[in-house]
Amino acid sequence: MKIRIIVMLVAMLTLGTSQNLLQNPGFETWAGGIPEHWMKGDSVELFQEDMIVHAGTFSAKDSFYSTEAGEAELYQGMYAQPNTLYRLSFWVYDNDPAGRARGGVQWFGNSSYISSEWPNLYTVDQPSWQLWTYDLPISPSNADSVRFIIRGYDVGSPWVSAIFYVDDAYFGPPATQPPSVLRAWHMPFNPEQGVVSDIYVHVVDNGTIDHDTLFYGINDLISPIALTHTAAANDTFRFQIPGQTSGDTVFYYAKFVDNDGLSVTSDTHAYYVGVLGVYVNEIYYDAPGTDSLCFIEIFGPGAMSLDGFTLVGVNGNGGVDYATFDLTGYSIPGDGFFVIGDRAAVANVDLVDPLANLQNSPDNVEIRYHGIPVDAVGYGVLNGWVFTGEWLPAATVSSGHSLGRYPDGNDTDNNEVDFHDYEIPSPGVANPPTGIEESDRITEIIPLPIIPNPVRSGVSYGIIVQNAAYYPLIVYNTMGQVVHTIDSPERRLVLPTGVYFVRLNRVTDTCAKIIVVD
Numbered sequence: 001m002k003i004r005i006i007v008m009l010v011a012m013l014t015l016g017t018s019q020n021l022l023q024n025p026g027f028e029t030w031a032g033g034i035p036e037h038w039m040k041g042d043s044v045e046l047f048q049e050d051m052i053v054h055a056g057t058f059s060a061k062d063s064f065y066s067t068e069a070g071e072a073e074l075y076q077g078m079y080a081q082p083n084t085l086y087r088l089s090f091w092v093y094d095n096d097p098a099g100r101a102r103g104g105v106q107w108f109g110n111s112s113y114i115s116s117e118w119p120n121l122y123t124v125d126q127p128s129w130q131l132w133t134y135d136l137p138i139s140p141s142n143a144d145s146v147r148f149i150i151r152g153y154d155v156g157s158p159w160v161s162a163i164f165y166v167d168d169a170y171f172g173p174p175a176t177q178p179p180s181v182l183r184a185w186h187m188p189f190n191p192e193q194g195v196v197s198d199i200y201v202h203v204v205d206n207g208t209i210d211h212d213t214l215f216y217g218i219n220d221l222i223s224p225i226a227l228t229h230t231a232a233a234n235d236t237f238r239f240q241i242p243g244q245t246s247g248d249t250v251f252y253y254a255k256f257v258d259n260d261g262l263s264v265t266s267d268t269h270a271y272y273v274g275v276l277g278v279y280v281n282e283i284y285y286d287a288p289g290t291d292s293l294c295f296i297e298i299f300g301p302g303a304m305s306l307d308g309f310t311l312v313g314v315n316g317n318g319g320v321d322y323a324t325f326d327l328t329g330y331s332i333p334g335d336g337f338f339v340i341g342d343r344a345a346v347a348n349v350d351l352v353d354p355l356a357n358l359q360n361s362p363d364n365v366e367i368r369y370h371g372i373p374v375d376a377v378g379y380g381v382l383n384g385w386v387f388t389g390e391w392l393p394a395a396t397v398s399s400g401h402s403l404g405r406y407p408d409g410n411d412t413d414n415n416e417v418d419f420h421d422y423e424i425p426s427p428g429v430a431n432p433p434t435g436i437e438e439s440d441r442i443t444e445i446i447p448l449p450i451i452p453n454p455v456r457s458g459v460s461y462g463i464i465v466q467n468a469a470y471y472p473l474i475v476y477n478t479m480g481q482v483v484h485t486i487d488s489p490e491r492r493l494v495l496p497t498g499v500y501f502v503r504l505n506r507v508t509d510t511c512a513k514i515i516v517v518d
Contacts, residue, residue: 115383
């Protein structure tokens with residue numbers, strides 16, 4: 001986890017050679033009574049100052065005369081990148097006991113406001129220049145622009161207008177910063193015996209990653225085995241852990257060192273070897289009104305004992321467990337559906353617990369076996385919250401709708417693909433087909449294809465998906481990007497080694513996973 005570093009200095013410092021994304025950061029050029037490229041709030045009066053200057057020829061004298069902080073702002077907007085570390089700073093001369101100042105940012109994506117960051121750090125009164133600086137947390141994953149803000153605040157009582165001077169503002173990459181691990185995950189989520197596991201770690205840095213190591217151990221980390229990555233793209237490193245024996249638990253963590261010699265170590269993660277076949281199948285978390293008759297449905301083999309299993313709600317805000325259901329002593333009914341409801345009135349309920357009213361999105365729910373997650377679902381727009389589900393989160397559904405798998409228990413290790421919006425929740429019964437118009441349904445009974453994984457690059461698609469009714473196929477990579485559209489079984493599979501998903505024609509909510517080898 002990245003550590004925020006907040007510094008207030010009174011000595012002359014430099015920010016290194018990092019690229020400043022602000023225009024006219026030293027307030028040297030003015031037009032129409034305001035520094036070029038900057039904007040101001042309604043209660044701010046700006047003056048070009050040539051006596052009290054930190055560097056260069058001019059600074060900005062900021063006089064604000066409103067107690068409304070939102071009106072006492074000097075700001076500039078600019079392009080920004082998602083999942084990126086930034087620093088904001090400015091030099092300030094503040095010797096007026098009536099006011100103080102601080103900086104902050106507002107993030108935007110696709111012209112819409114996303115979030116703000118306002119550190120609890122203010123200027124102090126002193127007869128000299130001081131540097132206000134703050135290293136921001138990772139920018140939101142859907143950010144494309146940012147507003148850099150210097151804001152004034154009233155202090156005195158009764159309050160009168162306050163004056164401070166600003167100069168040499170900065171917004172850009174930190175001069176030096178350790179790498180930051182955004183997320184680590186594995187596929188398959190609950191692998192079969194002997195199946196190689198792909199470990200993915202998304203890590204960012206303001207420079208380059210010079211060294212990477214994955215450490216893993218079987219059932220403990222007393223003597224971990226070290227691996228280096230097998231592939232890297234888009235700040236995501238992939239490692240491969242050899243297949244293990246059914247019943248083993250594999251623990252792993254990663255370490256990265258950047259070109260500054262700074263390092264970061266990820267949290268420790270774990271997976272259980274041996275498919276247990278127990279899945280979160282449907283979630284109803286947002287009932288109309290006061291949230292009543294909410295439930296979580298588990299799908300698995302009929303009559304299977306749930307001893308050693310727990311169902312856990314994981315808060316998207318911070319990643320802390322907030323609801324735990326101990327399933328020891330229960331079994332899955334013969335029809336394969338086990339329902340946990342917040343009230344006894346939930347249809348087909350098997351376990352009643354008020355905590356079954358899970359939080360609205362973004363949030364997560366996991367099935368754990370002796371404490372190790374074997375299935376996980378996260379739902380909500382991925383924009384900085386803690387996602388513990390599989391690959392990409394399922395979509396948020398509106399009030400009165402549920403999230404459910406189709407077919408029941410279908411698991412491609414991608415929540416976005418596996419879960420669908422159901423207008424009518426159905427606890428304890430099979431989820432109906434979704435996303436298929438009646439006129440587009442396949443009238444004959446066509447079995448879903450069994451994919452002969454792994455497959456070799458160069459084979460015809462007809463070996464993978466034989467029935468012509470499923471064509472054209474759309475092939476996606478693990479980043480969700482379309483890489484091929486295949487119109488007939490005769491076409492050849494020409495793809496690099498890796499994992500891909502194939503979406504079937506006329507069955508828009510079903511994807512098959514293929515593993516391509518040379």
